[in-house]
Amino acid sequence: xxxxxxxxxxxxxxxxxxxxxxxxxxxxxxxxxxxxxxxxxxxxxxxxxxxxxxxxxxxxxxxxxxxxxxxxxxxxxxxxxxxxxxxxxxxxxxxxxxxxxxxxxxxxxxxxxxxxxxxxxxxxxxxxxxxxxxxxxxxxxxxxxxxxxxxxxxxxxxxxxxxxxxxxxxxxxxxxxxxxxxxxxxxxxxxxxxxxxxxxxxxxxxxxxxxxxxxxxxxxxxxxxxxxxxxxxxxxxx
Numbered sequence: 001x002x003x004x005x006x007x008x009x010x011x012x013x014x015x016x017x018x019x020x021x022x023x024x025x026x027x028x029x030x031x032x033x034x035x036x037x038x039x040x041x042x043x044x045x046x047x048x049x050x051x052x053x054x055x056x057x058x059x060x061x062x063x064x065x066x067x068x069x070x071x072x073x074x075x076x077x078x079x080x081x082x083x084x085x086x087x088x089x090x091x092x093x094x095x096x097x098x099x100x101x102x103x104x105x106x107x108x109x110x111x112x113x114x115x116x117x118x119x120x121x122x123x124x125x126x127x128x129x130x131x132x133x134x135x136x137x138x139x140x141x142x143x144x145x146x147x148x149x150x151x152x153x154x155x156x157x158x159x160x161x162x163x164x165x166x167x168x169x170x171x172x173x174x175x176x177x178x179x180x181x182x183x184x185x186x187x188x189x190x191x192x193x194x195x196x197x198x199x200x201x202x203x204x205x206x207x208x209x210x211x212x213x214x215x216x217x218x219x220x221x222x223x224x225x226x227x228x229x230x231x232x233x234x235x236x237x238x
Contacts, residue, residue, distance in 0.1 A: 019049045031078040037227040041118040042070040047104035062214025067172045071122045084125045086172040092131040107225040108216040124179040177211035
């Protein structure tokens with residue numbers, strides 16, 4: 001991507017990152033309760049309220065528009081940097097859970113991972129701190145927002161899974177998917193059915209760039225963790 005394209009991409013990033021009005025946070029769960037529940041290598045899904053979040057949720061047909069990896073901190077404090085994410089404006093950074101205090105979130109947890117495997121996932125993500133966001137995806141998302149095309153369902157994911165292919169660029173879900181693929185942990189069934197250039201349906205291996213935030217929610221290999229239940233919720237009947 002040349003300098004002009006990068007400049008345009010940065011301007012688009014600022015525009016797409018602006019919040020939209022009317023967002024409703026459904027959960028009132030205290031952040032301290034959330035972070036007391038989290039374990040290393042958990043994935044936090046976020047229901048964002050920006051323009052880009054609207055596009056991602058539409059194109060992926062999912063509630064979730066963003067994904068972060070929990071890497072832990074010195075202590076369970078929502079104000080300490082404990083999440084790694086690929087942010088539209090800042091690239092791959094480490095941020096506190098407090099950043100998403102006003103958002104609906106979901107915890108997805110891999111099952112049966114050893115401490116060594118969890119450490120490998122976290123090390124992989126931490127080694128990519130400072131990478132830039134894959135701005136090629138910005139143009140695809142902007143095209144949707146500006147033109148508002150009626151995109152057929154089977155083509156929607158393609159608009160955010162092409163990417164640039166450059167090793168120093170990432171988007172949130174592909175960064176985490178690649179980290180898990182490095183240790184051989186599945187997210188969705190490995191093969192997908194696609195159409196080749198002749199229109200024939202063929203099977204191909206699922207690449208890490210094919211994953212979107214909602215896939216961790218749909219995955220049969222991740223459990224959904226509810227802090228209220230984990231901390232012993234009991235219904236009081238009157």
